[in-house]
Amino acid sequence: MDKLKVSSSPQFHNGDSTFSVMWSVSLALLPSTIWGFIVFGLSSLWIVVVSILSALCGEYILNKIYKKNTLNDGSAFLTGLLIGMNMPPMMNGFAWLYVPIGASFFAIFIVKWAFGGLGNNWMNPALGGRVFVFFSWTKHMTLWKVPMTDAVTGATPLGAVKSGLLGYSGSASGPLDLLNEVSKDSVSYLDLFLGKIGGSIGEVSALLLLIGAIFLIIKKIIRWEIYVPYLVVFAVFIWIFDGNRFGSGYFSGDVLFHILSGGLILGVFFMATDMVTSPLTSKGMIIYGTGCGFLTFLFRIYGANPEGVSLAIIVMNIIVPLINRYTKPRLFGYVSDGGSNE
């Protein structure tokens, strides 16, 4: 009874903490990751484990150097998990060791701690790590597995569409049609939705990712101001322009295919919404989400690589400080006529 706590107001709190935010996001990602292990087998499990352990290890080393204790806030675990989820499910030789380690260390050492640790990075660490290894070891990062088998395939559905369109002169009406024509594995919307496709470990099951996203929406951790504009803008541009690639003209793009394939769901709900690297105000978030959607469309359809999500988010991360500067809220009490009545 003699030990009453004295503090400055406010004296209580809504209960959220960095710890709860980070672990909630990790929890939300878990179903999709486990699905990855089921369809891609043991090799994918090892890659995710190596990613997480190396991220934690990097954080531990830096904690020792800076004499801080940030290991248990969950952010390093989350970074490692996201990196693992963004890795292809198998790699040749010892690449399954050094590629994830490279990605995690780059994320933790360079992207995060070089700028001051949690909260001070201006780029999503997991994405930074992934893009770093993608350009460093492109060969390993583009080796895909056919789900439920040990067979290796050259491409994800998006990759197959991109390469299939090179010099293509057939009459496919859309991406699914084209896939059935040029490759032996046919793909349906249901396959895309459930995750029976090639791709990164954690990105294939749209269904399980959406379940995780709903959990985060209920927990009020991710904001509609980011994911709604992202999805809407992306969908609209795909709808308007993607049909052109198949010669079916404007306003005929296959929106469903593009939303369900590749890392879009993962990127929209789990990477673009990263608190640290997204804008501060609602207005800013809408601008940011819109930019992400447009750039993803641009990179995916007209870029050299089939994906586009990672790069789009990274580019938008970079201009977040600029968005913040121009979307500051209006200060109360600085209007000459006193504002209008509600």
Next chain:
Amino acid sequence: MKLKSFPKGGIHPPHRKNRVYSSDDLNASLPKIAVIPLSQHIGAPAKCVVNVGDIVKEDDLLGEATGFVSSNIHASVPGEVIEIKDQFLPSGRVSKAVVIETKGEFSRLGKDLDKYTWEDLSNAELIQIVKDAGIVGMGGATFPTHVKLTLPDNVKLKHLIINAAECEPYLTSDHVLMLECSNEITEGLKILKKILDPEYIQVGMEINKEDAGDKLTESFKLANLDASVVFLKNKYPQGAEKNLVRAIIGKEIPSGKLPISVGVINLNISTVYAIYEAVVLHRPLVERFITIGGGAVKNPGVYRVRIGTSARALIEECGGFNEEPVKVIFGGPMMGFTVFDLDVPVTKGTSGIIALTAKEVKSANTTNCLKCGRCIDGCPMGLVPSRLYKLIDHHQLDEAIKSGLNDCVECGSCAYNCPAHLFLVQKFRAGKSIERRSKGAK
């Protein structure tokens, strides 16, 4: 019914408003020893006019106001002055305090008091009564009321806004006051109407007090008083002065200005009741309604408490603790003060004593700012609290002032939302006081 509210920011903390009280047993037990601080208000402390050994009667003057912005202090119990000591106030400051051991006869307690007529008094006389009674703003700011009532020359008051929002969690004392004393409040408003001659009288309260609002409206009708009750959304900080004015009249008080700049005077509902007691019953401010609550208190309730009663006595009155409290708060949990011992007395500005358990406090380790923007969502003043925090942390005070540091009302919405558990309000207070001091040095 369309509810009014301030447009931007605000939070929705759990209400936990446990309105337990009994009309017959509203008075708390009298303190055996009353510790009455001489500084219970903003402004100069009162000058002590009693000595150790003096016998004082109930309502006797203990401290005399020393200047215009100051306030009289009265004895809340009859008895002998046994000590004049330094006492920690809820805010953590130290004040001289008169300690009275209760003995002798109560001149007023339990008796029907005479009612004095006031209609023939002049405004100056009425304001003098308010000043003599030591009335201060009872919402917590404790600004001497007679200063507020003294309008500058040639200023016509448009709105008299009565703050009954009681937007802090746990607190229910204003609610009970309105339910129990609606006629007295109406009479108090009539007095204020004579003094201030406002065009409109509006009582603003959150919709969770609808029964009290209806009771007041009825009472206004009976007394033929042209006043209205304005119901507001349940949203914190609806009762912060600037937000309340914005919600009710739709105008923003300009930065750094007083409400009168938009034609408004703002008084707390408890203050109105105190004015009634002073003018009609000739009774100084010696007691007030207080909520005793929080998860650690066995039987939370609302009581009418004499100034100078210790928190310890009141919590005992409520059955003591049923769980170890982590914090004991004077005021509400959003803007109140924690105390480090229970001997701190109730003062004129104490609206509640709340003992919170660890489960209610929900403290966690502070981490780096996550840039989530929830502080901006919460801020009713349009500030960017995360940026202000960083600026003050980096000693860039000028930049912080330019970004609106002095517009911060310290409502705590930002820190309540902050997942990094940063001590935002504490930092802003520190920044403001450093700035004030450096200004003083120049």
